[in-house]
Amino acid sequence: MTEHNTSHKVVVIGGGYAGTLAANRLRMRDDVDITLVNPRPEFVERIRLHQFVARTGDATIDYGTLLGEGIQLVVDSATRIDTAARTVRLASGRALDYDYVIYAVGSTGAVPSVPGAAEFTWSIAELESAQRLRARLEELPLEAQVTVVGGGLTGVETAAELAEQGRKVTLVCGRTLAPYLSAGGRRYVAKWLTRHGVAVLEGDAVTEVRPDSVVLADGSADSVVRPSALTIWDGRFRPAGAGGGERAAHRRARPAAHRRDADQHRRRPHRRGRRRRRAVGPAAADEWLRRRATRGTGRRHRAEPHRGDRTGDDQPGLHGRVRQPRPARRHQTDRR
Numbered sequence: 001m002t003e004h005n006t007s008h009k010v011v012v013i014g015g016g017y018a019g020t021l022a023a024n025r026l027r028m029r030d031d032v033d034i035t036l037v038n039p040r041p042e043f044v045e046r047i048r049l050h051q052f053v054a055r056t057g058d059a060t061i062d063y064g065t066l067l068g069e070g071i072q073l074v075v076d077s078a079t080r081i082d083t084a085a086r087t088v089r090l091a092s093g094r095a096l097d098y099d100y101v102i103y104a105v106g107s108t109g110a111v112p113s114v115p116g117a118a119e120f121t122w123s124i125a126e127l128e129s130a131q132r133l134r135a136r137l138e139e140l141p142l143e144a145q146v147t148v149v150g151g152g153l154t155g156v157e158t159a160a161e162l163a164e165q166g167r168k169v170t171l172v173c174g175r176t177l178a179p180y181l182s183a184g185g186r187r188y189v190a191k192w193l194t195r196h197g198v199a200v201l202e203g204d205a206v207t208e209v210r211p212d213s214v215v216l217a218d219g220s221a222d223s224v225v226r227p228s229a230l231t232i233w234d235g236r237f238r239p240a241g242a243g244g245g246e247r248a249a250h251r252r253a254r255p256a257a258h259r260r261d262a263d264q265h266r267r268r269p270h271r272r273g274r275r276r277r278r279a280v281g282p283a284a285a286d287e288w289l290r291r292r293a294t295r296g297t298g299r300r301h302r303a304e305p306h307r308g309d310r311t312g313d314d315q316p317g318l319h320g321r322v323r324q325p326r327p328a329r330r331h332q333t334d335r336r
């Protein structure tokens with residue numbers, strides 16, 4: 001009798017929170033072969049990059065402790081999804097056949113359009129930029145003025161870590177400090193930062209960055225130049241792989257045939273409507289991260305993956321409740 005291989009090949013592009021969760025969750029099915037493609041051999045905990053910069057925490061985790069058994073890790077970058085040939089092309093020149101693709105490439109730091117920002121600001125959005133920033137901070141005397149631009153939670157966390165190091169920090173909020181928090185939460189954050197010596201400038205925006213200063217405007221005709229030996233821009237993120245702009249623009253830029261094909265592929269494994277199709281991607285990761293923030297104790301982070309979290313099934317994974325029915329081989333790392 002002829003045996004048919006009914007396994008579906010799933011290629012997950014991007015091993016961040018969304019891609020890693022998706023790959024682990026897919027293991028609930030026993031008819032899929034899962035390959036995860038990621039440029040780095042380690043998982044980057046982006047939500048810890050500010051701690052990495054301040055040397056108060058690590059930001060990388062071995063995939064061996066996160067990925068479930070049987071998931072193949074390919075350390076490479078996807079450069080093209082060839083829907084006609086049903087292959088994902090990689091920077092190394094290799095191609096991976098797929099039946100389904102999960103596109104979970106996340107985001108990266110947006111280059112601000114403010115004059116001088118591209119040349120003279122530092123970013124914390126990626127592991128590599130955080131590594132450069134950490135090295136620069138180590139050269140800088142403690143009393144040097146550091147400016148953090150961006151009053152969102154990433155800016156607040158960065159300013160707080162550096163202030164705890166004993167650095168002189170100014171946080172330029174643009175408008176409101178921590179706008180996503182309640183009024184009480186904002187008051188608490190403002191008080192904490194002030195107590196730790198951070199100069200919080202609400203209502204001021206950076207209009208120019210110079211090698212050793214920033215120019216600030218508060219909406220009036222006058223601008224103020226403030227010394228800044230190092231300026232960190234924690235302002236905004238943009239989708240990775242999109243080459244800039246909004247995700248919608250990225251969608252528009254993709255050929256219609258590709259869109260149709262990719263959408264069709266997304267629908268096939270689950271036929272439960274829109275909610276299912278939204279199960280991966282930055283928004284889903286954020287939702288999960290928010291839910292995580294309401295659990296647990298200790299030092300509060302908006303979220304974090306729980307390494308080796310177990311729920312009785314004694315299997316590794318980012319998500320504790322994922323059932324792991326498949327007794328399969330250990331995940332293999334392929335660095336070609």
Ligand SMILES: Cc1cc2nc3c(=O)[nH]c(=O)nc-3n(C[C@H](O)[C@H](O)[C@H](O)COP(=O)(O)OP(=O)(O)OC[C@H]3O[C@@H](n4cnc5c(N)ncnc54)[C@H](O)[C@@H]3O)c2cc1C
Binds near residue numbers: 044
């Ligand atoms: C300093 C900092 C602090 C933060 N703190 C919080 C927080 O407390 N709470 C919160 O909710 N959010 C926080 N965030 C935001 C959070 O990190 C993101 O929402 C989250 O990382 C999104 O997860 P993701 O899996 O979609 O993308 P990512 O984590 O960005 O993962 C995407 C992965 O895809 C890979 N990739 C990209 N392009 C390709 C390609 N072509 N081929 C293969 N792989 C590719 C990337 O290298 C990366 O590994 C923070 C961000 C930063 C920078």
